[in-house]
Amino acid sequence: MKSPTPTPTTTPSTPAAAAGDERRGSIELRRVRKTYGNLAAVDDLDLTVRPGEFVTLLGPSGSGKTTTMMMVAGFEELTSGTVLIDGKPVDRLPPKDRNLGVVFQSYALFPHMSAAQNVEFPLRMRGVRAGERRKRAEEALARVGLAGLGDRRPRQMSGGQQQRVALARALVFNPAALLLDEPMAALDKRLREQMQDEVKTLQRALGISVLFVTHDQDEAMSMSDRIVVMRDGRIVQEGAPEDVYAHPRTDWVANFLGDTNLLPCKVLERKDGVAVVDLGSWGVGRVRDLGARGDTYAVSIRPEHLRFVDAERTENRATGRVLSSTSLGATIRHRLRVGEKDIVMRELSAGTRAGRGPDDEVSVGWTQDEAQLLVLEP
Amino acid sequence: MKRASPRHPSALIASVPVFLFLVVPTAIVVPVAFNRSRYITFPPDQLSTEAISGFFGDPAWMSALLASLQASGIAVVVAVLLGGSAAVALHGRTFPGRAVVTGVIIAPMIVPAVVMALAFYQFFISVGMVGTVLPIGLAHAVISVPYAFLTVRAGLAGLNPALVRSASSLGAGAFSVMRFVYLPVIRPGLVAGALFAFSVSIDETVIALFLQSPSATTLPVKMFTDIQYNLTPKIAVSSAMLVTVATLGLLVQVCFTIRRRSIARLLPLTAAADQTG
Numbered sequence: 001m002k003s004p005t006p007t008p009t010t011t012p013s014t015p016a017a018a019a020g021d022e023r024r025g026s027i028e029l030r031r032v033r034k035t036y037g038n039l040a041a042v043d044d045l046d047l048t049v050r051p052g053e054f055v056t057l058l059g060p061s062g063s064g065k066t067t068t069m070m071m072v073a074g075f076e077e078l079t080s081g082t083v084l085i086d087g088k089p090v091d092r093l094p095p096k097d098r099n100l101g102v103v104f105q106s107y108a109l110f111p112h113m114s115a116a117q118n119v120e121f122p123l124r125m126r127g128v129r130a131g132e133r134r135k136r137a138e139e140a141l142a143r144v145g146l147a148g149l150g151d152r153r154p155r156q157m158s159g160g161q162q163q164r165v166a167l168a169r170a171l172v173f174n175p176a177a178l179l180l181d182e183p184m185a186a187l188d189k190r191l192r193e194q195m196q197d198e199v200k201t202l203q204r205a206l207g208i209s210v211l212f213v214t215h216d217q218d219e220a221m222s223m224s225d226r227i228v229v230m231r232d233g234r235i236v237q238e239g240a241p242e243d244v245y246a247h248p249r250t251d252w253v254a255n256f257l258g259d260t261n262l263l264p265c266k267v268l269e270r271k272d273g274v275a276v277v278d279l280g281s282w283g284v285g286r287v288r289d290l291g292a293r294g295d296t297y298a299v300s301i302r303p304e305h306l307r308f309v310d311a312e313r314t315e316n317r318a319t320g321r322v323l324s325s326t327s328l329g330a331t332i333r334h335r336l337r338v339g340e341k342d343i344v345m346r347e348l349s350a351g352t353r354a355g356r357g358p359d360d361e362v363s364v365g366w367t368q369d370e371a372q373l374l375v376l377e378p
Numbered sequence: 379m380k381r382a383s384p385r386h387p388s389a390l391i392a393s394v395p396v397f398l399f400l401v402v403p404t405a406i407v408v409p410v411a412f413n414r415s416r417y418i419t420f421p422p423d424q425l426s427t428e429a430i431s432g433f434f435g436d437p438a439w440m441s442a443l444l445a446s447l448q449a450s451g452i453a454v455v456v457a458v459l460l461g462g463s464a465a466v467a468l469h470g471r472t473f474p475g476r477a478v479v480t481g482v483i484i485a486p487m488i489v490p491a492v493v494m495a496l497a498f499y500q501f502f503i504s505v506g507m508v509g510t511v512l513p514i515g516l517a518h519a520v521i522s523v524p525y526a527f528l529t530v531r532a533g534l535a536g537l538n539p540a541l542v543r544s545a546s547s548l549g550a551g552a553f554s555v556m557r558f559v560y561l562p563v564i565r566p567g568l569v570a571g572a573l574f575a576f577s578v579s580i581d582e583t584v585i586a587l588f589l590q591s592p593s594a595t596t597l598p599v600k601m602f603t604d605i606q607y608n609l610t611p612k613i614a615v616s617s618a619m620l621v622t623v624a625t626l627g628l629l630v631q632v633c634f635t636i637r638r639r640s641i642a643r644l645l646p647l648t649a650a651a652d653q654t655g
Contacts, residue, residue, distance in 0.1 A: 075543050095546040108544035112562040121558070125549035169548065 023087035025051035025176055025209040027072060032081035034067055034233075041067045043233040045081070049177065049209050054200070056212040058220040059230035060256070065213045068230075069179055072211060074098050086176050096125070101170030105182045107162045109154040115141065115165045116150030122173040140168040143202070160191050167199070177209040184219060196223055217257050221245065229253055246302075249292045250375050254300040261306070261343040262298045267373070275373045281339025285316040287371035294375030301371045303333070306345035309365035317365040322358055336364065404621055410614040418609050429611035439612055442600035445511050449586070449596055450579035452515025453522050457575040460519070461526025462568055466560050469531070470539045484528070486521045494521065495588040502589060509591045517589060518579035525578065526571030533567030534560075566634060573627045581620055 027049040034042040042064040049055045057065035070076040072083055074095035082089050090098055109118050119137040128136070141150055144164040154162055163183060170178060180199070184192045200223050203210050214220055220227050221241045228238040237249050248254035251262055265277040268284070275289035277299060287299050309317060320338030327349065334345045345364060406420055411429055413422035433439050464483055468476065486494065494517070502513040537560075545559045583598040590599050597620070601613050 073543075073547055075547075094551075095543070096549045096551055098547070100547060102544065102547040104540045104544055106538055106540050108538060108540035110541065110545075110558065110562075113558075121545075121550075122548035125551075125554060173549070 023051065026085070026087060027177055027209065027211055028082075028084040028087075029068070029072070030082045030084070032068070032071060032083065033079045034064070034071060034076060035079045040233050042071070045233070045235060047228060047235070049211050051209055052207045054203055054210045054212065054223060054225045056214060056220040056224040056227050057230055058214060058217060058227050058256075060215055062232075063230040064233035065215075065230050066181060067233075069181055069211060069213050073100055073102050073179055099173075099176045101173070101175035101178045103163075103166045103170050103178070103180045103183045105185050107154075107166040107183075109162055109165055109169075111154055113153075114150060115146065115152050115154065115157065115161075118154070118165055119150075119169045119172050122169060126173060136172055137168075140172040141165070143171070144168045145198075159187055160195060163187070163195060167202070171202075171206070171208070175208075177211060178203070180210060180212045182214055184214075184216075192219070193222075199223065221257075229256065231256075246370070247288065247290055247372050248300060248374055249290055250294075250377050251298060251300065252377050254372075254374060258302065259344060260300045260302050261345075262300055262376075263341065263343075264296070264298045264376070265373075267297050270373075274368065277373065279318075281341070282318045285371070286368045287316075287373050288369055289373045292373075292375045295378070296376040297373060298376050299371050300374050301343075301366050303344045303346040304331075305366050305370035306343070306364050307347065307366070309363050316368065316371065317363055319361065319363045322360050322362055324358060336362065338364065407614050407617040407621060411611060411618040413611050413614070415611065418611055418614055429615050432610075433612040433615040436612065439597075439600065439616065442595050442597045443616070445514075445594055446580055446597040448511045449515040449518055450576050452512065453518035453579035454572050454575045456516065456519035457522035457526045458568055458572050461523040461528075461571055462530045462564060464523075465527050465530035465534060465567075466556075466564065469534045469537070470542075484524045487524045491521075491582075491584040495585040498585055499588040508589075509593055511594045511596075514586050514589045514594060514596060515579070517585045518582055519575070521582070521585070522571075522575035522578045525574035526568070529571040529574065530564045530567035533564045537563045569634065570631060573631055577624055577627055580623065 027047075029045050029047040032042055032045045032047075033040065045064075045068060047055075047068075057068060059065045067076060071078055072085075074090070074093060078091060082091055084090065085098060085100070109115075110121065113121070116134070116137050119140050120133045123133045123136060138147070138150065141147060141164075144167050146161060146164050146168065149157070149161065152161075154165065157165065166183070183199075184195055187195060196219060212220075212223065224241050226238060227241050227244050229236050229244060231252065237244055237253050239247075244253065245257050248257065248260075254260045254262065263279050263282060265279045267275055267277055269276040270289050270291075273289055273291075275287055276284065277287055277297070278284050279299065285299075318338045320336045320343075323335040323337055323342070325335075326333045328346075330349060331346050332349050334347070336343050336345060343364075409422050409425075410418055410420055412425050412427065413419060414424035414426040414428055415422070461483070468480065498513065498517040498520075502508060502517075507513045541559050542555055545555050550558060581598055582596075583602060586596045586599045587602065590596070595603075597616050601616055604610065605613055
């Protein structure tokens with residue numbers, strides 16, 4: 001298979017540009033609720049996908065992310081609230097009239113149709129003439145790097161090829177937005193990363209809005225303009241991937257998005273986005289503060305944000321002992337004991353000073369912006 | 379544990395008597411139909427097609443054949459429509475009482491024929507439907523529905539439920555979903571169900587006997603009543619015909635299965651050859 005290069009030579013009327021309406025391609029959820037009996041699968045959710053934006057719903061299974069997407073697609077009814085597409089309420093529209101391109105985890109290609117027939121299907125449903133249908137399906141297949149493979153049946157194609165067909169089929173009718181439900185889950189790691197890049201490139205080229213559902217934080221980090229972290233049917237935090245990663249509001253978010261060191265603390269003073277905290281044996285330090293309120297607090301420092309420092313030089317600093325150092329290839333992971341607390345730090349192998357062994361006394365430091373005050377969830 | 383392969387000589391030797399026991403009584407009616415004698419005898423002393431032409435020249439037998447074909451035609455159409463749509467409706471849906479609904483649909487397979495016959499007899503008398511093939515066809519439809527239902531349901535078991543959602547998200551309404559998603563998957567099941575319904579109806583005797591009238595006598599009923607006082611080779615002719623029809627039906631089904639199997643066997647190979655990521 002050739003490496004597909006999405007080349008949108010004939011810019012297929014990018015949704016945002018086609019209509020003068022500036023809300024074309026937007027998805028809005030207003031106070032959306034979905035309950036099964038007494039259980040709220042989705043609880044008072046407010047969410048907006050702006051035209052051309054790539055928004056990811058990220059959460060563990062049972063967090064309500066797929067239910068949310070199914071309500072947008074029209075497969076699940078809302079208990080209360082409203083969904084708007086292109087600025088218009090769609091609660092009474094059946095899925096077939098919502099004009100959304102949906103890619104399912106299983107791709108859901110029609111097994112008895114060829115790839116081209118699959119891609120033609122939405123055009124056929126819209127009454128497009130056979131000749132034009134064939135032309136547009138060919139273009140769409142070429143766009144996802146499958147030119148010339150239109151005659152294959154889904155069963156004769158690899159997982160990656162099937163996914164590209166599903167993507168072409170979801171895009172060929174110029175939908176208002178694209179909904180992707182864990183579309184990479186069935187692919188192996190290498191192919192998954194390749195597809196992530198391709199989908200992202202295609203999305204940028206077409207300028208189409210995407211609502212993406214995944215439980216994979218790496219996938220969410222690498223593809224999204226905005227991440228919406230969900231837990232128990234609610235949004236716990238949303239923002240740009242790097243912001244959510246660097247500034248988690250709760251310990252749950254911090255742990256869900258990668259590894260972190262959580263140091264319980266007492267807040268002494270909070271002012272202008274900076275908190276002065278008492279970290280016990282770590283002393284008193286200054287950390288970033290997003291203003292989250294709770295009963296108990298902790299400071300989160302990502303392992304890669306800790307570094308070895310010379311004593312007395314950094315403001316935020318603690319002294320401890322190296323317990324072990326493990327090389328992971330590109331990085332080295334150190335386990336340290338500082339006071340009574342075991343912490344993990346990670347540094348690039350390339351810049352490492354040699355000769356740091358177990359039981360060596362070391363000083364570790366961090367900068368104020370890299371340490372985040374957060375609320376410990378009960 | 380080593381199991382005896384079906385190709386082992388002893389397995390072959392053991393299966394021959396079983397095969398003969400099952401097939402020979404059925405096969406005997408065929409030469410009998412070609413007998414010249416005025417009575418049913420075996421072995422036939424002189425071969426001729428006299429009985430066969432006699433059968434097709436006899437208006438009473440012809441009307442019985444027609445009644446049978448009409449009844450089974452009704453049974454096939456009704457059973458396939460009802461059984462097929464019931465299977466589609468129940469597919470991928472969970473609700474309280476689903477098992478009960480399924481049980482009711484399948485029940486005619488288990489209820490003794492004579493009980494059903496009595497029930498149909500009383501029912502059709504009370505609604506005034508007597509003297510035509512229609513009640514026989516409808517009764518046969520009831521007992522054929524489970525077959526159509528089960529064969530279609532078996533086909534649907536392999537259907538990815540996301541296909542239905544996928545089709546409707548791409549703009550397909552209920553009719554298109556039926557045509558493009560369900561129909562290709564259930565078509566073999568529908569064909570099998572129709573064949574089953576036909577073979578159930580064409581040789582059903584008990585219910586047809588209860589619901590018979592001079593203007594609605596099916597082939598098996600005519601055979602049964604004739605055999606009691608008039609042992610003509612025409613009975614053998616109609617038996618031979620039923621055997622032929624049943625054999626043809628079986629062959630059609632075997633062909634269907636073989637074709638699908640061979641395709642299924644080839645597909646993983648081609649798919650594997652394409653695994654280049």
